[in-house]
Amino acid sequence: MIAPKQITVTIDGKRCAGAEGQTILEIARANDIYIPTLCYLKQLSPWGGCRLCIVEIVGSPKVVPACSTPATDGSEVVATSPRLRQLRRNTLELLFSERNHICPICPMNNGDCGLQHQGYVHGIETIRYPYLYPALPVDLSGPYFGLDHNRCILCTRCVRTCEEMEGVHTLDIAHRGIHNRVVVDIGASFGTSDTCTSCGACVAACPTGALFDKAAAFRGKLNTCQTVRTTCSECPVGCGLLVYTRENRIVEVFGDDEASVNRGHLCRRGRYETWAEPRSRILQPLVRRGEKLVPATWDEALGAVRNAMNNESDWQRGMLISPRITNETVSVLKALGPGYDRVGMVVGTGEAAFCRSPEFAADPMRSIEEADGIIILGAQPSRDNRVVAAKIRHSVRRQDAKLLIFHSRKSDLDVYADVCAGVVSLERAFWKRVTDTLKDVKHPVLVYGPAAMTPIGYTVLERLIGVFEKKRGGHAPQLVPLPVTTNSLALSKAGVEPLDDVAAWLGVQPLDFLHVVASDEPDGGARLLNGKHVRRLLEEIEYLVVQASYESALTELADVVLPAAVWSEKSGTITNFEGRELPLRPVLPPRGEAREDRAILEALLK
Amino acid sequence: MSDKPKVKVATAWLAGCSGCHMSVLDLDERLIDLAQLVEFTASPITDVKEIPEVDVGIIEGAVCNEENEHVLRTMRRRCKVLVALGDCAITGNIPALRNQFKLKDVIARGFVETESTQVGALPGSGPANGDVPKLADRVRPIQEFVKVDVHIPGCPPDADTIWYALTELLAGRMPQWSETNLKYD
Numbered sequence: 130m131i132a133p134k135q136i137t138v139t140i141d142g143k144r145c146a147g148a149e150g151q152t153i154l155e156i157a158r159a160n161d162i163y164i165p166t167l168c169y170l171k172q173l174s175p176w177g178g179c180r181l182c183i184v185e186i187v188g189s190p191k192v193v194p195a196c197s198t199p200a201t202d203g204s205e206v207v208a209t210s211p212r213l214r215q216l217r218r219n220t221l222e223l224l225f226s227e228r229n230h231i232c233p234i235c236p237m238n239n240g241d242c243g244l245q246h247q248g249y250v251h252g253i254e255t256i257r258y259p260y261l262y263p264a265l266p267v268d269l270s271g272p273y274f275g276l277d278h279n280r281c282i283l284c285t286r287c288v289r290t291c292e293e294m295e296g297v298h299t300l301d302i303a304h305r306g307i308h309n310r311v312v313v314d315i316g317a318s319f320g321t322s323d324t325c326t327s328c329g330a331c332v333a334a335c336p337t338g339a340l341f342d343k344a345a346a347f348r349g350k351l352n353t354c355q356t357v358r359t360t361c362s363e364c365p366v367g368c369g370l371l372v373y374t375r376e377n378r379i380v381e382v383f384g385d386d387e388a389s390v391n392r393g394h395l396c397r398r399g400r401y402e403t404w405a406e407p408r409s410r411i412l413q414p415l416v417r418r419g420e421k422l423v424p425a426t427w428d429e430a431l432g433a434v435r436n437a438m439n440n441e442s443d444w445q446r447g448m449l450i451s452p453r454i455t456n457e458t459v460s461v462l463k464a465l466g467p468g469y470d471r472v473g474m475v476v477g478t479g480e481a482a483f484c485r486s487p488e489f490a491a492d493p494m495r496s497i498e499e500a501d502g503i504i505i506l507g508a509q510p511s512r513d514n515r516v517v518a519a520k521i522r523h524s525v526r527r528q529d530a531k532l533l534i535f536h537s538r539k540s541d542l543d544v545y546a547d548v549c550a551g552v553v554s555l556e557r558a559f560w561k562r563v564t565d566t567l568k569d570v571k572h573p574v575l576v577y578g579p580a581a582m583t584p585i586g587y588t589v590l591e592r593l594i595g596v597f598e599k600k601r602g603g604h605a606p607q608l609v610p611l612p613v614t615t616n617s618l619a620l621s622k623a624g625v626e627p628l629d630d631v632a633a634w635l636g637v638q639p640l641d642f643l644h645v646v647a648s649d650e651p652d653g654g655a656r657l658l659n660g661k662h663v664r665r666l667l668e669e670i671e672y673l674v675v676q677a678s679y680e681s682a683l684t685e686l687a688d689v690v691l692p693a694a695v696w697s698e699k700s701g702t703i704t705n706f707e708g709r710e711l712p713l714r715p716v717l718p719p720r721g722e723a724r725e726d727r728a729i730l731e732a733l734l735k
Numbered sequence: 736m737s738d739k740p741k742v743k744v745a746t747a748w749l750a751g752c753s754g755c756h757m758s759v760l761d762l763d764e765r766l767i768d769l770a771q772l773v774e775f776t777a778s779p780i781t782d783v784k785e786i787p788e789v790d791v792g793i794i795e796g797a798v799c800n801e802e803n804e805h806v807l808r809t810m811r812r813r814c815k816v817l818v819a820l821g822d823c824a825i826t827g828n829i830p831a832l833r834n835q836f837k838l839k840d841v842i843a844r845g846f847v848e849t850e851s852t853q854v855g856a857l858p859g860s861g862p863a864n865g866d867v868p869k870l871a872d873r874v875r876p877i878q879e880f881v882k883v884d885v886h887i888p889g890c891p892p893d894a895d896t897i898w899y900a901l902t903e904l905l906a907g908r909m910p911q912w913s914e915t916n917l918k919y920d
Binding site: 225229231232233234235238239245248249250252253254255259260262264265 | 819822826828829831832834835836873875876878879887888890913914917918919920
């Protein structure tokens, strides 16, 4: 790649270096020159609609928007002048008059609103235009966020974010002129939308209070909150989180734009399910007395567990582990190991084979970004690794990458695919179509999941390798393994055995004692009970200990329940699908009597 | 005590919550300093109803009915410098939320349909007909009726901001608004 030509632009009298192709705004920002903006967001394509970033170019009578005007080598730009200030004021006054921007009742007031900020910057204490007071609706139908059209300035940051970051294009602008309005799908609401993934990126992008998180509204101005950067443990992508807290509670969770894997983007799970879902948290140890589970102290609970462990020397003892535990917990598990007859990790359906030969992809997000052909084999990123799905959609929609999906289950990505095969076909016509689709693909990426490690998966893989070998030009596909559960690959690599079939593992020799480390699984470990026969087998166990964060059908069965810390209270690392160890940083102290998994298990060692 | 004549001030509240006036009272001891330079005439605080000729008129609240309009125009006629105090006077703010609805629906909701109302009736439909000031179709900021000289934004503007604006005016200057002292909430 040839380096772009270096250019020099003078802005407000300052000589600024830049590269050909950069906009005036980009060069100004790189040189600490302030130009006000509202509709500009660095990670999105420029819109140039708010007209706040207008600048003068010496020699031209016109003003141009700095965000969308490429800088010309040797030009002189005026970014600050009385004329520009007045023009920007006019624009802001028109914005204030157009809709109902009532600061006192908005959750973004007092420092979190871009429009209010620009009003202050431009010294606006009153406007010259009559207020229109249009009657505009509020859409509160979605699960996590609302849209108040009264506060919208039609900057289209939400529209562009939804198209370019999440890739689903749920939002657009409908109607014309003064009747322009942000619209969900074609006249739907967030609650009835077929396409919205609730990733919340639009809310993060909105400069005003038009799009707002329901659980965060009025719970604390962001500029008065503390922030912690940590990692999401909901899936193996391991997105960076930026968590805002105030007075011992989480106010809001955004994507960390400094994290390289997601660069500020999140999916519904990390963005909302981590903090905005009401769940029954277990706050203290519980011990069974007869029919009921009653609160106990840690000493009582741990004492009960130790007694049960050591009491009957001929008891079969087992331990089941959640793949959400941190890497640092492994050493304690290994120390505890000898005390158990068998220890297994409860991974996703079909994921055990995946875990037994753990592979990590090097810079997979960049590979997908640069791919002109993406093959998904036996994986469902739109369900299990949604930020990867967003990246795939971006490449397909914005860069015309070809998409081929081989999976027996339908997924939301199917509509974007050039070839979508639910059933493996060995027909010549089908494979000719695959070959034709891949004809001009020079940078292919093969994303594969647990369902690829099956006879059918191997068949398709063989065929695909054949197609690539016969092609002329281009590279062999970059492989991107996509596990389903958070830390299973690294844990397996460290020696924790992944289980194919929990019922078989339970039934091979009946257990008398079982300790389930469900950790902070959002369903309290209840997914374990989905397996056939598992519930019956668990009920037959003499002594069941469940270590979990949330109440569930599983904790109901236990003899002892040990309260585990959740993601926001944990420290340690998890390894994402890139093979990178990412830090979990405690955001808040553990609630109630909850303790980290590692500490609980260490206590049992004594 | 100086010989300079005191600046005469009158205040009134229209469709407002009186919060801006409370914020004036929040000047605390500074009111004593103010009293050396200023004479408060008509005001809800002094409870003097008739507005005399004054130097400075201060209006809190938006115009929601004909009585508000009458008081506003009277104040404008009788003062040299008219001050819009607070967001309601400047933008309409909370009272103007009712502009989203038809007036008749607002009245029906307020006087008949509210959950705790036992026997509701629309105003103007009984013996007091004609005595209750007629509500305007839309609530409007005061500058859509009269020329306003000074605007003090805020909901309410805090005492320091009010102090700044008043002392600037007393010194013969117009207050200057910028990022350091503007607040819309």
